Amino acid sequence: MTYLAVAYLGMLIAIGLWTWTVFSRSNDLEQRLQAVERSIDTIEPEQE
């Protein structure tokens, strides 16, 4: 039973890590996109 519990726990941790990676990739990209869009908004009025 011990090795089964370890295998189960390992698999849960693995999918937890995968999910966390996906969430952090999504948040990171969102922030980068917002930063780029903000910088474009700043540049455009200056050019006008």
Place this chain on the structure above:
Amino acid sequence: MTKRLAETILLLGFIGIGTTLGLAFLKAPSVSINAFESPEAQRIFYWHVPAAWAAFIAFGFLFVGSALWFFKRSDLGWRMHVAGAEAGLATGLMTVWSGMVWGSAEWGVPWDWTDVRLNTFGLLTFLAMFLVLGRQSQPDGVETRDTFSTFGLFGFVLVPVTYVATRLWQIRHPGPVIGGGDSGSLNGEMALILLLGAISFTLFIVGHMLMSMRITSLEQRLESIQEAMDKV
């Protein structure tokens, strides 16, 4: 909206998977000691079967996405291809890993190279790995997408072969426990926990694929803005 929906589905799936594993460990009835070398290891089946089910959903998604890109040049199709490949790799590894844990306990070896189902499923997982790593190492473009979509289209042939493998050539992998005729041996409680697992894994993988499609869309938007800025 899509983000919230995807996150909610994914988290519901994750909680469901945790609950399934808890029930599998603490509530599921034990199997006959005489029928198995390692009866307790059988409980890994509540992870292994739903993970394989989720892998087939992911490979189906990959196939549809590849076809949509290849024949219609659809951007949505490409995003489905990317999401299906990533989800197929993750669920494929979950299935292979859990199967190897069970095989080690029950057969004494983690893998049997003569078993058709093990090998066709292993190949499917390798195909998904090739698609995920290949996409990351190549510049995005029509030729790259065409090449990987072709693999996604033809690789799908392995799905029906894997599904019927234990019916046609049962070597070592156990036969079907649902829809397998007289060989099916699930009692009510086992079937309920398995059903919860299947629903949870389905939610989990659908949530992941929606998140992955959103990530690809954000990457493409960022890339197109950066290209436009470089031209100015």
